[in-house]
Amino acid sequence: MRVLITGGNGFLGLRLAQTLATRGLLRGRSGSLEEIDQLVLVDSEPAVEAVKGATYLTGDLTDPGFLDAAVGPGADSVFHLAAVVSAAAEADFDLGMRVNFDATRALIERLRAGGRTSRLIFPSSLAVFGAELPAVVTRATAALPLSSYGTQKAMAELLINDASRRGFIDSRVVRLPTIVVRPGKPNKAASSFASSILREPLSGRGAVCPVARDTALWIASPRAAVAGLIHPHESAVEQWGHSRIANLPGITVTVEEMLQALARAGGDPNLVRFERDPAIEQIVCTWPSRFDTTREQHMGFVADRGIDEIVQAYVEDYPAGRPAGAGSP
Amino acid sequence: MRVLITGGNGFLGLRLAQTLATRGLLRGRSGSLEEIDQLVLVDSEPAVEAVKGATYLTGDLTDPGFLDAAVGPGADSVFHLAAVVSAAAEADFDLGMRVNFDATRALIERLRAGGRTSRLIFPSSLAVFGAELPAVVTRATAALPLSSYGTQKAMAELLINDASRRGFIDSRVVRLPTIVVRPGKPNKAASSFASSILREPLSGRGAVCPVARDTALWIASPRAAVAGLIHPHESAVEQWGHSRIANLPGITVTVEEMLQALARAGGDPNLVRFERDPAIEQIVCTWPSRFDTTREQHMGFVADRGIDEIVQAYVEDYPAGRPAGAGSP
Numbered sequence: 152m153r154v155l156i157t158g159g160n161g162f163l164g165l166r167l168a169q170t171l172a173t174r175g176l177l178r179g180r181s182g183s184l185e186e187i188d189q190l191v192l193v194d195s196e197p198a199v200e201a202v203k204g205a206t207y208l209t210g211d212l213t214d215p216g217f218l219d220a221a222v223g224p225g226a227d228s229v230f231h232l233a234a235v236v237s238a239a240a241e242a243d244f245d246l247g248m249r250v251n252f253d254a255t256r257a258l259i260e261r262l263r264a265g266g267r268t269s270r271l272i273f274p275s276s277l278a279v280f281g282a283e284l285p286a287v288v289t290r291a292t293a294a295l296p297l298s299s300y301g302t303q304k305a306m307a308e309l310l311i312n313d314a315s316r317r318g319f320i321d322s323r324v325v326r327l328p329t330i331v332v333r334p335g336k337p338n339k340a341a342s343s344f345a346s347s348i349l350r351e352p353l354s355g356r357g358a359v360c361p362v363a364r365d366t367a368l369w370i371a372s373p374r375a376a377v378a379g380l381i382h383p384h385e386s387a388v389e390q391w392g393h394s395r396i397a398n399l400p401g402i403t404v405t406v407e408e409m410l411q412a413l414a415r416a417g418g419d420p421n422l423v424r425f426e427r428d429p430a431i432e433q434i435v436c437t438w439p440s441r442f443d444t445t446r447e448q449h450m451g452f453v454a455d456r457g458i459d460e461i462v463q464a465y466v467e468d469y470p471a472g473r474p475a476g477a478g479s480p
Numbered sequence: 481m482r483v484l485i486t487g488g489n490g491f492l493g494l495r496l497a498q499t500l501a502t503r504g505l506l507r508g509r510s511g512s513l514e515e516i517d518q519l520v521l522v523d524s525e526p527a528v529e530a531v532k533g534a535t536y537l538t539g540d541l542t543d544p545g546f547l548d549a550a551v552g553p554g555a556d557s558v559f560h561l562a563a564v565v566s567a568a569a570e571a572d573f574d575l576g577m578r579v580n581f582d583a584t585r586a587l588i589e590r591l592r593a594g595g596r597t598s599r600l601i602f603p604s605s606l607a608v609f610g611a612e613l614p615a616v617v618t619r620a621t622a623a624l625p626l627s628s629y630g631t632q633k634a635m636a637e638l639l640i641n642d643a644s645r646r647g648f649i650d651s652r653v654v655r656l657p658t659i660v661v662r663p664g665k666p667n668k669a670a671s672s673f674a675s676s677i678l679r680e681p682l683s684g685r686g687a688v689c690p691v692a693r694d695t696a697l698w699i700a701s702p703r704a705a706v707a708g709l710i711h712p713h714e715s716a717v718e719q720w721g722h723s724r725i726a727n728l729p730g731i732t733v734t735v736e737e738m739l740q741a742l743a744r745a746g747g748d749p750n751l752v753r754f755e756r757d758p759a760i761e762q763i764v765c766t767w768p769s770r771f772d773t774t775r776e777q778h779m780g781f782v783a784d785r786g787i788d789e790i791v792q793a794y795v796e797d798y799p800a801g802r803p804a805g806a807g808s809p
Contacts, residue, residue: 244646282722283620291612293622295641295723302642306635312624313631317573393611394624 152177152185155221157212157258158232159192160199162333163274166377167230168192168202178385179227179270180321193221193233212254218261225265230272230380231258236340237278237434240300251303256310263319271311271322272384274376275396277369279305279326281437288439290398290446297437298341308396315395323383323391325452328371328401329438331409332465341434345370349409349462352418354471361428364407367440371401372461373468375454382451390450400444400454402461412458416466481506481514484550486541486587487561488521489528491662492603495706496559497521497531507714508556508599509650522550522562541583547590554594559601559709560587565669566607566763569629580632585639592648600640600651601713603705604725606698608634608655610766617768619727619775626766627670637725644724652712652720654781657700657730658767660738661794670763674699678738678791681747683800690757693736696769700730701790702797704783711780719779729773729783731790741787745795 154171158164168190171177176184190205192198198207210217212233222229233254240247255273262269280288281297294305308324315322333346344361345368351358371379379399391397404412410420444452455461483500487493497519500506505513519534521527527536539546541562551558562583569576584602591598609617610626623634637653644651662675673690674697680687700708708728720726733741739749773781784790 244642285620291614291622293620294638295725296638297645297722299642299646302638306638309623309625309631309635309638313628316626317628393626396624 152179152187152227153189153191153225154187155191155193155226155229156232157193157221157229158234159205159207160194160196161232162335163330163373163376164192164194164230164232165200165202166373167232167380168205170377170381172203172205177228177381180268182387191221191223191226195233212258213249215257218254218257222258222261222265225267226262226269227267228270228272228384229258229262230384231255232274235300236338237276237298237300238341238431239339240303241298241341241434244299247299247303251300252306255307259310259314259320263314268318268321270384271320272380273307273311273322273324274380275304275308275324275326276301277326277328277398277438278434279308280439284439286441288398288442290394290396298434312395321388322395323386324396325379325383326396326398327376327379328369328399330373330376331368331370331461333373334465334469341431342368344431345409348406348423349413349418349465352413352420352422353416353462353466355422357422357424360406360423360425361431362406362435363427364410364425365405366436367403367405368435369401369403369438369440369442370461371399372455372464374464375399375401379452382453386451397447397450397452398442398444400447400452401442402455402457403440404458408458412462415459416462481508481516481556482518482520482554483516484520484522484555484558485561486522486550486558487563488534488536489523489525490561491664492659492702492705493521493523493559493561494529494531495702496561496709497534499706499710501532501534506557506710509597511716520550520552520555524562541587542578544586547583547586551587551590551594554596555591555598556596557599557601557713558587558591559713560584561603564629565667566605566627566629567670567760568668569632570627570670570763573628576628576632580629581635584636588639588643588649592643597647597650599713600649601709602636602640602651602653603709604633604637604653604655605630606655606657606727606767607763608637609768613768615770617727617771619723619725627763641724650717651724652715653725654708654712655725655727656705656708657698657728659702659705660697660699660790662702663794663798670760671697673760674738677735677752678742678747678794681742681749681751682745682791682795684751686751686753689735689752689754690760691735691764692756693739693754694734695765696732696734697764698730698732698767698769698771699790700728701784701793703793704728704730708781711782715780726776726779726781727771727773729776729781730771731784731786732769733787737787741791744788745791
């Protein structure tokens with residue numbers, strides 16, 4: 152089985168690669184567990200950390216020649232994680248369109264031309280939601296994003312869904328909550344602070360929170376996110392119905408509740424300084440914080456149990472000093 | 481005021497052009513009625529009927545050179561009606577992408593480069609709806625199309641919405657019901673039959689209905705559709721909230737109710753032969769037939785009063801022998 156991970160150098164891509172390398176097996180279109188004999192990590196940045204048995208390809212997926220070389224003889228499975236993150240896509244519309252939409256479209260076309268009906272797993276985002284929000288979001292809620300990142304993800308979702316319906320590819324789209332706790336350094340995701348306000352104080356460093364204490368967020372742990380990409384790959388298409396798009400189960404927490412969990416884990420909440428940033432608020436505060444994912448849970452997706460478990464998992468997974476992958480959505 | 485109508489040769493484009501030419505005035509970004517001193521009709525087919533004072537440009541909008549020439553010195557307003565219709569987009573995915581999505585994107589980019597924040601009116605379609613449908617559709621319902629046409633329209637909607645949010649253009653998107661009664665000949669729209677089963681018997685000719693008698697449709701008259709494109713152009717942006725997308729009010733009727741109205745108007749329902757066509761049913765029967773458009777009615781959109789009024793309007797608007805524009809969605 153030949154498996155590609157784009158954005159394989161991002162923190163999520165790297166964790167996914169490590170998990171797949173350790174498992175060595177993946178259930179795909181045949182319905183049976185198959186051996187992953189080729190694991191290819193594609194990223195615009197050189198590898199930050201070696202993954203056993205993986206091949207690295209460094210280049211720009213918006214370059215047709217590189218995309219062609221990266222897909223190579225085709226792929227049974229592609230986890231397409233490469234993306235320009237939310238605040239960056241807001242700052243540069245054209246860059247976001249090129250990476251988040253055009254490269255995704257080109258990838259679909261390349262896989263379609265290969266004729267293997269490759270399985271494509273695409274992490275979308277809660278950022279596809281914005282306008283006309285109900286109190287609780289479900290799969291039946293309109294995706295009316297209020298950011299260019301959300302727009303580009305929503306457009307890619309639609310194209311991927313149609314390409315699956317037509318049999319060009321066999322895809323699953325999973326809309327990720329804000330991922331907390333991201334290791335490493337803050338990145339250009341508008342929600343980067345949601346990790347910083349836990350991660351930095353846990354290492355005795357200060358952090359800035361650009362939104363109010365009572366801001367509610369819909370979050371999931373890196374463990375849940377990685378599981379939430381592998382599970383749909385292994386799920387039968389019959390579970391999905393007419394839409395290949397699911398909302399990954401998460402938990403709703405306020406900034407205040409996160410700081411309380413920080414204190415329980417031995418961190419000092421006073422290291423977090425509140426400094427409102429309208430540009431960040433304008434993006435993050437349009438994202439929904441309450442979802443009903445009953446349907447997704449019936450499909451086998453599993454939510455984190457609470458903020459304390461999420462903080463504990465971070466402490467276990469990222470002991471001080473361990474490299475952690477470059478910034479990713 | 482320079483006004484462009486793409487697809488200006490289609491039946492809806494032609495009616496819109498005639499209406500605008502007769503009015504001579506349009507309320508746009510200034511908030512006041514302005515004189516339309518340039519009315520430019522753009523179409524891939526040569527003009528079928530002259531519109532007083534209008535200029536015609538014939539060419540392919542997917543050709544960047546033609547698009548550039550068509551927009552010319554810029555436009556205050558563009559009614560972007562050019563499209564590949566539903567069954568044609570289903571038959572040729574790449575053509576649909578090129579015309580329905582890429583040309584729309586190129587148009588937005590051309591208007592953005594012009595720097596005039598042109599008003600863009602985009603007819604989308606009930607075909608954006610399909611999977612995960614509630615009993616009654618509203619603006620908050622997820623657009624999860626089950627056709628490539630619906631997908632391309634939904635992607636264009638998202639892009640247009642974001643381009644408006646960013647100030648590249650100032651747009652309004654109106655999702656049209658199935659338009660009944662279309663004049664002229666049947667076209668490649670999957671819903672073409674909905675007009676044929678009224679239009680043909682009213683002229684003493686036979687027609688084929690490819691769906692069951694109890695199939696419910698969400699329809700609007702050509703009069704309502706034209707009004708539903710002009711009204712949003714003239715509406716203030718404050719009425720729209722964070723989404724520039726509205727569902728045009730329509731009425732719900734079954735095929736059987738349409739045939740009863742045909743009989744009341746003097747047509748013979750026995751001229752309609754039922755011959756199920758799975759390819760048509762697969763598209764049309766995924767479209768919703770019940771909407772709640774209370775919000776849109778508060779925004780000033782007006783629905784038809786019933787199927788008898790719609791049939792009567794056709795008889796008035798299209799006396800036998802009058803040319804009626806080429807096929808359009």
